[in-house]
Amino acid sequence: MKSALIAFLAFCLCLPLMADEKKDKEEFEKTRALAEKGDAQGQFNLSRLYHLGEGVKQDSKEAFKWLHKAAEQGHAYGQYTLGLMYNYGEGVEKDFKEAVKWWRKAADQGMAEAQYKLGLMYNYGIGVEKDFKEAVKWYRKAAEQGWKVSQTNLGYMYARALGVEQDFKEAVKWYRKAAEQGDKIAQYNLGAKYSKGEGVLKDDKEAVKWWRKAADQGMAEAQYKLGVMYDNGEGVLEDSKEAAQLFRKAADQGYAQAQYSLGVAYEVGEGVLEDDVTAYAWYNVAAANGSKDAKNNKPKIAKDMTPEQIAEGQKLSKEMIKKNPKLINE
Numbered sequence: 001m002k003s004a005l006i007a008f009l010a011f012c013l014c015l016p017l018m019a020d021e022k023k024d025k026e027e028f029e030k031t032r033a034l035a036e037k038g039d040a041q042g043q044f045n046l047s048r049l050y051h052l053g054e055g056v057k058q059d060s061k062e063a064f065k066w067l068h069k070a071a072e073q074g075h076a077y078g079q080y081t082l083g084l085m086y087n088y089g090e091g092v093e094k095d096f097k098e099a100v101k102w103w104r105k106a107a108d109q110g111m112a113e114a115q116y117k118l119g120l121m122y123n124y125g126i127g128v129e130k131d132f133k134e135a136v137k138w139y140r141k142a143a144e145q146g147w148k149v150s151q152t153n154l155g156y157m158y159a160r161a162l163g164v165e166q167d168f169k170e171a172v173k174w175y176r177k178a179a180e181q182g183d184k185i186a187q188y189n190l191g192a193k194y195s196k197g198e199g200v201l202k203d204d205k206e207a208v209k210w211w212r213k214a215a216d217q218g219m220a221e222a223q224y225k226l227g228v229m230y231d232n233g234e235g236v237l238e239d240s241k242e243a244a245q246l247f248r249k250a251a252d253q254g255y256a257q258a259q260y261s262l263g264v265a266y267e268v269g270e271g272v273l274e275d276d277v278t279a280y281a282w283y284n285v286a287a288a289n290g291s292k293d294a295k296n297n298k299p300k301i302a303k304d305m306t307p308e309q310i311a312e313g314q315k316l317s318k319e320m321i322k323k324n325p326k327l328i329n330e
Helices: 002-036 040-052 060-072 076-088 096-108 112-124 132-143 148-160 168-179 184-196 204-216 220-232 240-251 256-268 276-288 292-302 307-323
Strands: none
Touching (some): 002 040, 060 076, 096 112, 112 132, 132 148, 148 168, 220 240, 220 256, 240 276, 256 292, 276 307
16 A cells, blocks of 8 residues: 555656656647748747757757758847857857858847857957957947947957057946946956056045955955955055955965965964964965965075974965865966
């Protein structure tokens, strides 16, 4: 009796799954019928079902086939997605030139995502000859539609005089638009402009504000910069403990300069308890990541350490890396 009850319960638990599978298959059949009649949206949707394996076995080649049909009919999102498949070699051999071709078609229809991608390809010379002016052209089209990553990149082009004359005010303008949409790179770059007084009046409080926003999103560079501001008392009240905490957050992500700064904090006892062994361990890690300052400080601090302490520092750095492999940049 008990086994029969268990079997019944198991059957009941399977009912929702069976119902979902039936629904998926019905949806697939309806979509396929529409696609086979030549409906572009139906073809795009069918490609999606093959891609996700909903109502049918997952099949990247079939997904590509139906997406290509939709793209050939001028389906903008189909063209954009087809470009992605060529770019990543999914369901078809990787082909950057084909990716550019289909992104251009979608971009010409005003699709911001495709315009941004096309800008990237011109920016880095992938699938096309490198052309900063063309990159700026396509970044601008997407940026004007509010595409935040494109706004960030357009700001960078103005800041670095790539394809346009250098104009820090324009850089700040586009960084701000993207930063206000939550783009952490734009927030970091905007903070840097306020810190340097480029395109805006120098304002450490504003620099801190924007670096904090980027730091809160986990950006190591911003965490480090914010730590420096707390360490020096610029734009905020000096707080060595907060500085050390921010250095640690960035250091844990493999940011060499933060690792070095954390080593200094342990060496002099600022924001943390003075500890030469831990300082040596952080210098060791930072040096492994290419920090020249850390390489220079290691022999200096070693002069005041016993051989046993140095060995302990070496051991600690290995344990730290084993516990958190992200400490070392590959």
